[in-house]
Amino acid sequence: MVETFALEMYGELEKKNSSELFELSKIISENIHSEFYCVECIKKGIIYLHGKLPDLAKEFLEYKFKTLKNLNVVIANSVILEGVNFPIDNLFILNTHGLKAKDLINLIGRVNRLDSVFNKNDGSLSKLLPYVHFVNSTKYSKINSKMENKIKTLKKMVIKDEVKNPTLINFNYDGLHQEDLKSSDDDKDEFCGSKEEILKRIHERENFLLENDNNDNVKAEVAFIESGIDSIYTDPQKALETIKKRAAILVKKPLWKDTDTIDKIYAVFVDGLTELISDFAFKRLQHEAARRFYKLFITQRHTLSLKEHIDESVLYYLSIKNKPTGKLFYIGTAFGEIEKQNSFIKDRIDLSKKSYRELVNIALVKIKIENDFVSFTLNEYVKLLLEMSIIPEEEYNLFIYGSKNKEKSKFGRLGLSGLLISKLEKDRQLGNLIIDRFGRLTANNEFLKYINKQNEFIQFEIRKFLITDSSQT
Incomplete structure (x- = not known):
């Protein structure tokens, strides 16, 4: 709109x-x-x-x-x-x-x-x-x-606050129970049950975390809950037990080390568990085509500029726009125009009916949607793989920050994109940046001269992270 x-x-x-x-x-x-x-x-x-x-x-x-x-x-x-x-x-x-x-x-x-x-x-x-x-x-x-x-x-001018946080004292559990009684079965979440059941599970998870702080015997369980990953499974305990058992077997396989990280996420968290997964977007990884897409997307988000990424996406759309995949292309509910068969949710578009200009703006939206999915969903699974010692830190850094290099990854942790870090490295400017004892990014005069020679868009991206007032260091 x-x-x-x-x-x-x-x-x-x-x-x-x-x-x-x-x-x-x-x-x-x-x-x-x-x-x-x-x-x-x-x-x-x-x-x-x-x-x-x-x-x-x-x-x-x-x-x-x-x-x-x-x-x-x-x-x-x-x-x-x-x-x-x-x-x-x-x-x-x-x-x-x-x-x-x-x-x-x-x-x-x-x-x-x-x-x-x-x-x-x-x-x-x-x-x-x-x-x-x-x-x-x-x-x-x-x-x-x-x-x-x-x-x-x-x-x-009568504003009544609704306390929706179940951890607060004034949360109305009685009202929630009455709301559940009024609700039909169709109103209840297909995977999670009633609101009251959901909140009960939230409390159980919180109590578990409080009681097992610094308990190495349940390290995997704590990481599983803290990441929020447990909430996507309808039976978290069953899922976790399966994940722990298969992880112990997979890490011993000779080919595991060379397996792509996306395939590792699938092998540990998705394969054989799809009936327990309530997150539709994540469940897509059961399909090999979806895994191929994210392998390419992860590489592109770290190596291509936004403009280059849009151009690559549009080329892909042009190649599929007249195929069944293009005629029913997934874009999400915010921009969806048509429904998939046997679904009432408009989360698809027909690429064959889109002009080149429309495809460019679709690509812009799609890149944001997929970037958010990677940042807020897939990255959490990779973090859990690391915490469970299923992957090494170098692989984690490569997936999250686009580089195995620990020195470059520290700039990624501050929010700098992989592409920007690569540009600064190519221009021999990383040595002119300093991360102070408070974890803030500062620069010497040489770097400030360098910034002023860049176009305004790149200047803006760099200055977002940079503290130029030396008195603050």
Whole structure:
């Protein structure tokens, strides 16, 4: 919806005669992709943001919106707006679905933050009364959406907090039990059971961790729970026992050392356990095609620039777009348009109906989705493989940071991408970086001169991690 509205607004506005906007558009084109929708939108002072844009691209656009006055329209979902302080003086709300009174108040609070009200250059007390517009459109809101009722909740000013954390004293277990009684069997999670059963398991896991802190006899069990991996199995105890037994056998096999890490994840955590796995995305590893995809993806995320990665993805899409795989391509529910057979979930798209420009923007989203899956899911399994002594540290570093080199991996731990580390190594700049005793990244004057010679996009990526004030070290 965010992209659709951005493109619709783009069609209604004139291009601005702004050299800084054209320069920004050029930077985005050169470092992300020339067919990225934002490249043209920027020329009219528009950017759009959503959670499925690659982090670096999203953060750079956020930064430029705060610093360029001619870039004056941001189109985003509520989650993005609530998490970032933008210099906003007008808010247009097109959809209130899922927003409660306190969510709306928080959203409205994004307009005219106090730093803009009391800004010595253009501050004004009139900004304490923000301009907020509710736009009730059937195109961008549900047909039966009653936006008027949501607006009325703002006048009541009675905000009732719901305590959803079961570890807090005020959590209402009685209310949860009543909720479960009212729920039909169809409302209960297919794999995990009722909410009450889920919370009971959460408490059991917490108690186990507290009672077995520093207990080496149950090291594997503790790592299994702390990683959250136990929660994807319907019978965690059975799964763990199987995993421990097979791991002891697999590590003794002569070919194990040379087996790809993705295949090791499959062999230890998936093979023969698919009926116990509730995480659909992770369960995909049972298919050899999915494992081939992630082997390639892991290599590409560490070695290709975002633009190169997009180009490689588009070439792949073009090769499959007229095959059954392309006509039912998995993209996830946020951007899905069609359902897979025997499914009611729209998580697929038909690549054969997409233009080259659309494929580029699909690739951008897909890279973010898969990067998140690797970072927040697969990396946890690799970490557990290391903690259970199933893989060596060098293999762990290669998978997570893109290098077996311990010296380079320490920069990866700070958040620098494998590609950026490789560039700095190639340019002989790693020696000009220092990690201080507090784990912060600092640099000498030679490195600061080097940064200033890079394009603005690379400068932004480096400066995210760098402390340049030597007095702080």
